[in-house]
Amino acid sequence: MNCRDIEKWLSAFMDGELAPARKDAVASHLGTCEACRSRLAEWEAVWRALDALPAAAPSPAFRGRLAARIHETRPAASERLERFLIPVSAAAVALLGFWIGYIAGGRQAAAAQFPESAEAVYLDSFSSVPTASLGDVYLSLNNAIEPEETR
């Protein structure tokens, strides 16, 4: 195993991310190769140098500001009620419309199915009325007016 083979595993070796067999191979190479040992030492120095960047801590206001920001996005109680009522009202109107349509459709269908009977019922109700009754007066007036209107 030469330096080029080792080079690609050196980073993972340093991070303890190599499988045991490969780790042993790298360790064995490092025992005999000054150049690779030197490279590893430089990388370790780089890693230590990175400690110069200190850790950050949240400010005391962090949690409060986050809570306020989340609260801002929440709808108020009236808005929540409105959001609930709008779809419910829309559904109720739609249901009412559907019901009216259903009833009207049913009547039309019945009329279309039995047109003669509907007409017969209508005419029969005025065909024979007792003399001098209200119906008789209505029919005589209607007969007297109709010819004039059609003229």
Place this chain on the structure above:
Amino acid sequence: MQDTDLMLRVQKGDEAAFNKIVEKYQGRILDLCTRYVGNPADGEEVAMDVFFQLYRTRLDYRPEAKLSTYLYRIAVNRSLNRIRDRKRRRLVSFEWLRGDRPFDPGAPEDDRPDARLETKERESLVRRAVDRLPEKQKTALLLRKYEDLSYEEIASAMGTTVSAVESLLFRARETLKKNLRPVIS
């Protein structure tokens, strides 16, 4: 309580569960974001964005995903967006890049003026070297060095493979070795 259980409770509207998640992860996320964007004020804004996004998209969370990885992914994306925005608006904090302000006011410092100067110079050099790394190398390096994530976790947070992470860390180390020569020699 496990993170997944906490998130499932958050999805049902449990505010206390969300607070527990924030409490558990705020240090790590803030640390990553601050190191990523290069200054504490921006870092805190980005960290807040991360938790806000977690809350806003809580219903999208799937229990199969590890919450910490999910948060790191959001943190990296948000940090990158902040850096890109800043570059676009040319609002780079030169004051911060010069290292005039302490990173953490509470951090212990050596009392000798020359030692303080040396510490600040060193810090400034390291920060500039890290900031100059290509985005992916920088992400892999920060997650490994400061968050102590495994290669597999880094790969998951970055949406890449373990071998790609290995390669990114190799290149990051090589680049830093050149750029940090004055510090390590």
